[in-house]
Amino acid sequence: MSRTVVSTASSPGSLILANRSGTFRRRERLCLTGGRALCSDWGGRRIICSSIAAHPKIFSDGLSSLDRNNSSISENLRTGKEIFEDRSDVLIECRDVHKSFGDKKILRGVSFKIKHGEAVGIIGPSGTGKSTILKIIAGLLAPDEGEVFINGKKRRGLVGDEEISGVRIGLVFQSAALFDSLNVRENVGFLLYENSKMLENQIEKLVAETLAAVGLKGVEDLLPSELSGGMKKRVALARSIIYDITKESIEPEVLLYDEPTAGLDPIASTVVEDLIRSVHFKGVEPAGKSGNIASYVVVTHQHSTINRAVDRLLFLHQGRVVWEGNTNEFACSTNPIVQQFATGSLGGPIKY
Numbered sequence: 001m002s003r004t005v006v007s008t009a010s011s012p013g014s015l016i017l018a019n020r021s022g023t024f025r026r027r028e029r030l031c032l033t034g035g036r037a038l039c040s041d042w043g044g045r046r047i048i049c050s051s052i053a054a055h056p057k058i059f060s061d062g063l064s065s066l067d068r069n070n071s072s073i074s075e076n077l078r079t080g081k082e083i084f085e086d087r088s089d090v091l092i093e094c095r096d097v098h099k100s101f102g103d104k105k106i107l108r109g110v111s112f113k114i115k116h117g118e119a120v121g122i123i124g125p126s127g128t129g130k131s132t133i134l135k136i137i138a139g140l141l142a143p144d145e146g147e148v149f150i151n152g153k154k155r156r157g158l159v160g161d162e163e164i165s166g167v168r169i170g171l172v173f174q175s176a177a178l179f180d181s182l183n184v185r186e187n188v189g190f191l192l193y194e195n196s197k198m199l200e201n202q203i204e205k206l207v208a209e210t211l212a213a214v215g216l217k218g219v220e221d222l223l224p225s226e227l228s229g230g231m232k233k234r235v236a237l238a239r240s241i242i243y244d245i246t247k248e249s250i251e252p253e254v255l256l257y258d259e260p261t262a263g264l265d266p267i268a269s270t271v272v273e274d275l276i277r278s279v280h281f282k283g284v285e286p287a288g289k290s291g292n293i294a295s296y297v298v299v300t301h302q303h304s305t306i307n308r309a310v311d312r313l314l315f316l317h318q319g320r321v322v323w324e325g326n327t328n329e330f331a332c333s334t335n336p337i338v339q340q341f342a343t344g345s346l347g348g349p350i351k352y
């Protein structure tokens with residue numbers, strides 16, 4: 001089964017849980033208990049969401065040729081086309097993706113590839129389309145032009161796309177939009193209660209272990225309103241990494257994090273960054289099994305997250321990838337866009 005799990009949401013927030021069959025046993029309860037969840041039908045498949053809303057920002061048109069011409073030889077503008085010869089290695093590919101909202105052109109031909117096992121960061125100025133590209137990969141938005149391939153299969157629809165079955169994609173948005181009326185245990189174990197054959201006590205144990213892995217113990221009975229912002233983020237993270245341990249084979253999972261450390265204090269950021277790393281490389285292992293995060297993508301503005309949580313960076317500016325490189329190349333890049341961004345300078349090709 002393929003499914004997309006939108007675990008937490010950016011302000012004003014969204015939470016979507018979808019599966020291929022479109023059946024949710026708790027749907028009625030969610031509506032009745034007054035949570036923010038709504039039921040709707042999207043692309044022929046039923047989803048549950050709390051709210052999805054746009055927050056308009058100014059976007060300036062046109063990519064300066066300077067942006068593209070000043071890359072050094074070592075970390076020049078490398079598109080996905082040039083980097084990976086072996087296509088079997090590619091888990092996610094965006095090919096010339098375009099997206100507009102009304103007359104605002106946001107993505108103007110985004111192309112990149114992410115290999116199995118990669119930890120990739122997407123950085124770039126505000127409003128340049130970073131969250132938009134995550135939503136397109138996750139199947140929450142359809143591109144106007146261009147193609148998205150997951151594990152070599154073209155995405156033809158939105159969430160629950162059967163064409164890309166075999167890979168689970170989780171999206172963790174920047175601030176929590178947990179179901180207000182469900183406690184932490186129910187929020188974290190939501191998909192297991194809905195979709196797995198696990199027994200209640202098994203789920204409870206797994207939820208407790210997964211919460212402990214994100215540094216939260218004894219909070220299972222609390223409601224989201226009783227948590228701090230950082231705790232909500234970690235609950236959302238726990239929800240994105242929990243999985244059905246009784247299944248024989250576990251589908252590889254891709255996690256997409258939208259600013260997972262925004263608004264966290266430096267130590268809480270380190271906890272989250274290390275957790276993102278740990279579920280990727282060795283797994284949270286709540287039940288003695290290794291994790292199943294095949295690859296992950298992090299949208300971030302935080303230097304600590306760039307340095308700690310990812311290996312390779314894609315720099316998005318004015319709707320295109322204008323620079324790619326390894327994290328250690330970022331700080332010493334001679335690309336003026338990257339230099340300006342890295343130093344936070346007001347002078348340079350990025351105009352506000």
Ligand SMILES: Nc1ncnc2c1ncn2[C@@H]1O[C@H](COP(=O)(O)OP(=O)(O)OP(=O)(O)O)[C@@H](O)[C@H]1O
Pocket residue numbers: 053054055056057058059101102106124125126127128129130131132133
């Ligand atoms: N559903 C939508 N409807 C209309 N405009 C939208 C929608 N989603 C995003 N936008 C606009 O698209 C642009 C890019 O938004 P996006 O959130 O992808 O940027 P971002 O690079 O992630 O920004 P930030 O770093 O500030 O989070 C913004 O101008 C935003 O207002």
